[in-house]
Amino acid sequence: MFVANRMSQNPITIPPDTAVTKAASMMKAHKINRLPVVENGKLVGLVSDGDISRVSPSPATTLSQYEISSLLDNLKVKDIMSKRVIAINADATIEEAAYLMERNNISGLPVVSGEGTVVGVITARDILRAFVNMMGLADGKTRIALHVHDRQGAMEDISGVLAKDGVNIDSLVTYKEADGEYEIVIRGDFPDLLLSTKHLEEHGYKVVHTVEIR
Numbered sequence: 001m002f003v004a005n006r007m008s009q010n011p012i013t014i015p016p017d018t019a020v021t022k023a024a025s026m027m028k029a030h031k032i033n034r035l036p037v038v039e040n041g042k043l044v045g046l047v048s049d050g051d052i053s054r055v056s057p058s059p060a061t062t063l064s065q066y067e068i069s070s071l072l073d074n075l076k077v078k079d080i081m082s083k084r085v086i087a088i089n090a091d092a093t094i095e096e097a098a099y100l101m102e103r104n105n106i107s108g109l110p111v112v113s114g115e116g117t118v119v120g121v122i123t124a125r126d127i128l129r130a131f132v133n134m135m136g137l138a139d140g141k142t143r144i145a146l147h148v149h150d151r152q153g154a155m156e157d158i159s160g161v162l163a164k165d166g167v168n169i170d171s172l173v174t175y176k177e178a179d180g181e182y183e184i185v186i187r188g189d190f191p192d193l194l195l196s197t198k199h200l201e202e203h204g205y206k207v208v209h210t211v212e213i214r
Helices: 020-030 049-055 065-073 094-104 124-134 154-164 193-202
Strands: 034-039 042-048 108-112 118-123 142-148 168-176 182-189 206-211
Touching: 020 034, 020 049, 034 118, 042 049, 042 108, 094 108, 094 124, 118 124, 142 154, 142 193, 154 168, 154 182, 154 193, 193 206
Parallel strands: none
Antiparallel strands: 034 042, 108 118, 142 182, 142 206, 168 182
16 A cells, blocks of 8 residues: 555645745645645755744733734744655555654655655545555454464465355454564455354464454
8 A cells, every 4th residue: 555545645835935924824724734845846844833833922922913923924934844854755655654654753744756746745644544444444344353373374374264264355464462473353254254263263363353244
């Protein structure tokens, strides 16, 4: 699953000389909290609502509204933007995007082409939506979760057991546990979930959770 298929395309961008007040108005109007800053077609920075908040006078200021507006009108995005921007290529996977967001404690990434042109934005919400789709929660598919020892041939064995039961597997996801074992979540069409559960456990796999959708 690639970033290009999950990102928001044609993102709103601004040049470095944009006034901070205009950037703030654009974020509010479009209900977004960050804007890629582009110059000569290339990504040169990122400005967020947090950046704007940091340079805005506090509510306790003695400045008049006119003075505040004048101050911010003279302040440009290039003066407050983050210049070391973490971006991701459009042909990267969403796993890579999620990894970058988690490691850097950010909720969104500009997406660039191989030439460095901004082609989209991917957010934590996009990642969550992809996860929901991947797990089949919106598709009405039966799901089964089991614990598996890390051993060669386990996947082939599990697939063989389910194939004999006529199970049509739509997706399979593995999670490595702290004890070195794996939790495997399988979603698909199960003709007889109880029977498949019984057969898996007879082969030594511990079924820990099932959700049957009919």
